Amino acid sequence: xxxxxxxxxxxxxxxxxxYDAVYDFMINNGTSSGRGSxxxxxxxxxxxYETRKLxxxxxxxxxPKKVIFTSNITESLNLALNGILENGDHVITxxxxxxxxxxxxxxxxxxxxxxxxxxxxxxxxxxxxxxxxEAINDKTKLIIFNHASNVLGTISPIRDIGxxxxxxxxxxxxxxxxxxxAYPIDIQEDNIDLLAFTGHKSLLGPMxxxxxxxxxxxxxxxxxxxxxxxxxxxxxxxxxxxNRLETGTLNVSGIVGLRESIKFINKETIEKIHDKESKIVxxxxxxxxxxxxxxxxxPKDSEKIVGVxxxxxxxxRAENVGYELDSKYDIMLRAGLHCSPNxxxxxxxxxxxxxxxxxxxxxxxxxxxxxxxxLNEITLQN
Numbered sequence: 001x002x003x004x005x006x007x008x009x010x011x012x013x014x015x016x017x018x019y020d021a022v023y024d025f026m027i028n029n030g031t032s033s034g035r036g037s038x039x040x041x042x043x044x045x046x047x048x049y050e051t052r053k054l055x056x057x058x059x060x061x062x063x064p065k066k067v068i069f070t071s072n073i074t075e076s077l078n079l080a081l082n083g084i085l086e087n088g089d090h091v092i093t094x095x096x097x098x099x100x101x102x103x104x105x106x107x108x109x110x111x112x113x114x115x116x117x118x119x120x121x122x123x124x125x126x127x128x129x130x131x132x133x134e135a136i137n138d139k140t141k142l143i144i145f146n147h148a149s150n151v152l153g154t155i156s157p158i159r160d161i162g163x164x165x166x167x168x169x170x171x172x173x174x175x176x177x178x179x180x181x182a183y184p185i186d187i188q189e190d191n192i193d194l195l196a197f198t199g200h201k202s203l204l205g206p207m208x209x210x211x212x213x214x215x216x217x218x219x220x221x222x223x224x225x226x227x228x229x230x231x232x233x234x235x236x237x238x239x240x241x242x243n244r245l246e247t248g249t250l251n252v253s254g255i256v257g258l259r260e261s262i263k264f265i266n267k268e269t270i271e272k273i274h275d276k277e278s279k280i281v282x283x284x285x286x287x288x289x290x291x292x293x294x295x296x297x298x299p300k301d302s303e304k305i306v307g308v309x310x311x312x313x314x315x316x317r318a319e320n321v322g323y324e325l326d327s328k329y330d331i332m333l334r335a336g337l338h339c340s341p342n343x344x345x346x347x348x349x350x351x352x353x354x355x356x357x358x359x360x361x362x363x364x365x366x367x368x369x370x371x372x373x374x375l376n377e378i379t380l381q382n
Contacts, residue, residue: 002330003367008150008178008308008358009334010200010207014261021260022206025253032249034229044252051259052242058262059195059213060186066214068245069255073177073198074100075223076212079245080173080194081108081144083220089114089141092132094156095121096149096343101175105144115139123347124299125154133164140168146175148183151343151356152298153281153305155183162191171216177201178306181261182277182361184270187215202273202306202360204265205258208251220245273361278302280359284309284368291372292379297347297354307359310338310347313379318353321378329374333357 004012025047033044052064061067070076081104085091091105095118108114117135121127132143143165148155158174165172173194176185181202187195193216199209214220225237226247238244265273282302288294293314299305312318322335336353337344344350357371 002332003370005331005333005357005359005363005367005371007201007360007363008338008356011202011204011360011362013362014204014206014257015264017260017264018205018257022253022257025256031252032229033252035249047256047259048250048252051255051262054259054262054266055197055211056213058266059180059197060188061195061213061215063215063241065241068212068214068242069250070210070212070246071208071251072200072210073175073196074210076196076198076210077101077144077173077175078104079212079223080196080220081105081142082223083245084142084171084218085112085114086141087112087114088139090117090137090139091115092117092119092135092140092143094119094127094145095346096125096152096154096340097144097146098150098175098177099339099341100177101144101146102340102342114141118342121154121346125149125152125343125346126299127156127161129157129160129164132161133168136164136168136170140170142171142173144173144175146177147180147185148178148306148308149298149340149343150178150308151310151338151340151354152347153178153308153310154298155179155304155306158192159190162193165193166191171218178308181265181270181273182306183274187213199254199258199261203258203261204361205261206251206254209254209258212245214241214245222247224248268361277307277359277361277363280363280365280368281305281307281309283365284357284359284371287368287372288375291375294375294379297349307357309357309359310354311357312349312352312354313375316378318355321355321375324378325371325374329370331371331374333371 052067171193180197195213199205200207228243318335325331
């Protein structure tokens, strides 16, 4: 089976109930949601609604119809950014954003003339909320931050930033790619107006699932137009949720799998999941210090990061180390820029990249022991 340490990209394995639910739906139902009044289609409708409700409750949100399903968090972020920002608007963001945010913002800068303020962070990826407030001007239309960096693992002070955004009546969009399912998120307490999430990472669901939770009364223009299964004679996208922002046939089998993964997390409790992952992160940080010539990036504190640890080994190319770990030791992790050049710019690795460990709920300390043993052997090689 090997040792899988790339959970920051996609969690694996999934809980067995997820596989079973997807398989059962595909074999025994397989119908579209919102496209029929026969029994199987109505069952698909029920499963979709139940999942919306579960997701809303999971993040302490009270309006399931404003849980918008997408194919992944990149689509969720594009939906929000393209749907809100207009010509000449100003946006405030972090200096450690993933390309799912950064490329979208740069494209809007080029095509719509928006302006972007990238808030400086420490080398460990920490942002001072006061810097966010000082960057606000009369054209600021949106504040967007990731909840945790996919390179450094650093957890952003979203509650404080959200409070600032509320004070200035500016919508606050949070990219929860690395935290949803692994770290408690409360839309109300954390002052979140728009929460983008993906199903295939720490929510332990299938690929091709994600969403945007809209806790905001402002206007979001649809990213796509098309069939919704209702109001078919009307020639424009409906104005009501979720149909305003959700069009085309949903990935019902994937959403059914996501439904089961959230049930699994609720049963285990997010507190238990977070506690286990934090202990393995702490163990990994201590064990990795035993590796000769290693440089670990970001906070070396399990309380301040999610399950992401990035590092390099002196005089060893990251991609070569990653290749050896896979080919000789059957250890799977990620080497490169991790679709986040801004974070690599911050830590000075934009030209060389780094190696990233992504720790998940199904990892154990023994996985770290085997990784450290392999790295110690690799460092002895010329």
